[in-house]
Amino acid sequence: MAPYALADQGPAGAISLAQNESAFGPSPMAIAAGQAALAQSGLYPDPEWTGLRAAISEVHGLDAQQILCGAGSMELIGCLIRAFAGPGDEVLGSQYGYLFTKTACQQAGASFVAAPEAGFTLSTDALRDRVTPRTRIVFLCNPGNPTGTRIPNAQIEALRDDLPGDVLLIVDQAYGEFDDQDPASIFALTGRGGTVVLRTLSKAYGLAGARTGWGLFPEAIGASVRKLLNPNNVSAVSQAMAEAAMRDQGHMRATVAGTVEIRARFALQLKAAGYDLPHSHANFVLIPFANADAAQAADTRLRDAGLLMRGMGGYGLSHCLRATIAAPKHMARAAEILATFKEHGHDR
Numbered sequence: 001m002a003p004y005a006l007a008d009q010g011p012a013g014a015i016s017l018a019q020n021e022s023a024f025g026p027s028p029m030a031i032a033a034g035q036a037a038l039a040q041s042g043l044y045p046d047p048e049w050t051g052l053r054a055a056i057s058e059v060h061g062l063d064a065q066q067i068l069c070g071a072g073s074m075e076l077i078g079c080l081i082r083a084f085a086g087p088g089d090e091v092l093g094s095q096y097g098y099l100f101t102k103t104a105c106q107q108a109g110a111s112f113v114a115a116p117e118a119g120f121t122l123s124t125d126a127l128r129d130r131v132t133p134r135t136r137i138v139f140l141c142n143p144g145n146p147t148g149t150r151i152p153n154a155q156i157e158a159l160r161d162d163l164p165g166d167v168l169l170i171v172d173q174a175y176g177e178f179d180d181q182d183p184a185s186i187f188a189l190t191g192r193g194g195t196v197v198l199r200t201l202s203k204a205y206g207l208a209g210a211r212t213g214w215g216l217f218p219e220a221i222g223a224s225v226r227k228l229l230n231p232n233n234v235s236a237v238s239q240a241m242a243e244a245a246m247r248d249q250g251h252m253r254a255t256v257a258g259t260v261e262i263r264a265r266f267a268l269q270l271k272a273a274g275y276d277l278p279h280s281h282a283n284f285v286l287i288p289f290a291n292a293d294a295a296q297a298a299d300t301r302l303r304d305a306g307l308l309m310r311g312m313g314g315y316g317l318s319h320c321l322r323a324t325i326a327a328p329k330h331m332a333r334a335a336e337i338l339a340t341f342k343e344h345g346h347d348r
Contacts, residue, residue, distance in 0.1 A: 001106040004099070010308040017324045017334065018310040020145070020284050022206035023259055026241065027251035030207065033244035037237045045236035052239050055246035056214055062187060066216050068225060069242075071233045073174055073200040073213030078104045079228040080196060081137065084168050084221075085110035089136040094122045096315050098141050098172060110136070120147040120278040120286065124159040131163065138163060141172040143179050146312055146322045148280030153181050160189050168221065169195045174213075175282035177204035177256055193218045203283055204252050204259075205245040210238040259283045259325050266323070266331040273339035274347075284324045287338070292318035294347045301341055307334050 007018035049069040057064035070076040077100060085091050087109040093101050095117040105112040111134075115126035122144055131138070138159070143150040160169050171186055173179070176199055189195035198215040202208040212234055217225065234242075245252070267277055267285055278286055287309075289295040295311070299321055302309055307330065309321040323334060341347060 001103070004103045005314055007310050008308060010303065014303070014306050014308050015326065015330050016308045017326050017330065018308045018322070019208070020203060020282070020322075020324045021208045022203065022255060022283065023262065023324075023326050024206060024255045026206040026210075027245045027248040029248045029251070030205075030241040030245040034210075034237045034241040037240035040236055043236065044232050045234060045239055047232050049234060049239055051243045052212075052214070052234075052246065055243045059246055059249060060183070060187065062216055066190065066219065066222065067214055068217055068222055068229070069212065069214045069234050069239075070229065071213075071238075072202060072211045073172065073198045073215070074100055075229065075233060076198055076213055076215045076225070077101060077139075077170070077172070078107065079225045080168070080170060080221075081105055081110065082108045082228055083224045085136040088134065090132060090134040091137045091139060092127060092130055092135050093139045094127070094141070094144065096120065096144060096147050096317065097122075097139065098145050098174075099314055101139050117147070119149075120144075121149040122151050124151065124155045127159060128162055131167065135164075135167055137168045137170060139170045139172065141174065143173075143175045143281040145174065145282065146284070146310070146315055146317070146320075147278055147286050148175075148282040148284060149278050150179055150181075150281040153183075153185050157185060157189065160192070160195055163194070165194060167194065171195065171197045173197060174200045175203055177252060178259070178283060179281050187216055190216045190218050193220070196221060201242050201245055204256050205242070206255060207238075207241055207245055210235075210241050212238045212242040262328055262331055263325045265328070266325065266335055269332075269335035270338060273335070273342045275338070275342065284322050286312070286317075287321045287323060288317075289319050289321070290347050295319050295321055297346055298338060298341050301337055302334060305333065305337055307337070309334075 053064040081104040200213040
């Protein structure tokens with residue numbers, strides 16, 4: 001198997017618009033909590049994530065005992081697939097869904113099946129059509145990465161109703177804080193026993209470097225996944241930062257509002273220049289070009305200016321670049337370069 005490909009870091013001093021990191025950074029409360037936790041670095045971290053689970057429970061009105069935490073949601077995804085799929089089994093996902101899912105399937109020896117998307121948007125009908133007796137897991141991202149598009153929660157609820165009872169539904173909401181839908185109905189699906197909902201603190205909470213994710217699990221599913229999680233998987237510093245960040249909802253909401261404002265301005269500039277963008281509900285924008293050569297040429301222009309976007313060839317979207325929303329001056333510069341690129345007829 002090929003290793004999972006991370007974004008190109010580029011030369012020193014380059015501005016990364018490639019990794020979907022927060023434009024605003026973590027809460028000052030989280031930084032202070034992390035600094036204080038450093039003094040306890042000689043001790044192993046809390047294996048029960050007690051404070052962090054309590055904070056998540058209070059914010060979302062969830063049962064803390066149903067929450068598991070991971071070293072990023074990636075750890076939880078990997079453990080879920082290893083626990084419930086193996087050789088001869090199928091994991092059904094979306095055409096442009098999070099690519100790490102395919103890597104996790106390869107690690108488990110399971111087959112990944114991709115249902116086509118329409119207009120860069122997840123199709124629950126396409127997922128239904130591809131469920132077979134070998135399907136063990138249906139994995140969907142809402143909002144999607146790398147597209148940024150989303151579907152109504154009601155469609156996910158209807159999909160759960162139509163899936164066989166022994167098929168696990170995993171709903172990855174890594175960008176859920178940027179979605180204005182109430183997540184309560186999706187969290188409630190876990191009470192039926194066959195659905196897991198995943199979240200992360202890497203995006204809206206600005207803690208990508210702390211590697212902390214969490215999920216809401218039915219009891220039996222959580223018990224199986226727990227066997228595969230690394231003991232003491234989230235460091236004491238990361239737990240302290242994540243708990244403080246979760247308790248500072250004001251900072252998170254300000255981050256989301258600021259990101260949405262910059263994103264809207266950037267998207268408007270690109271649309272005015274002639275780009276046709278899918279509407280994003282995340283902290284990034286997918287930019288389609290006429291073809292792969294045009295996308296590569298645009299990427300070169302951006303890199304020459306010290307700006308790094310993410311090429312999407314691994315997703316089968318070689319004609320696209322993905323732009324993480326960053327500081328306004330960087331987004332303005334990127335928009336200017338891409339507008340000039342289009343104006344001079346290079347996107348054809």
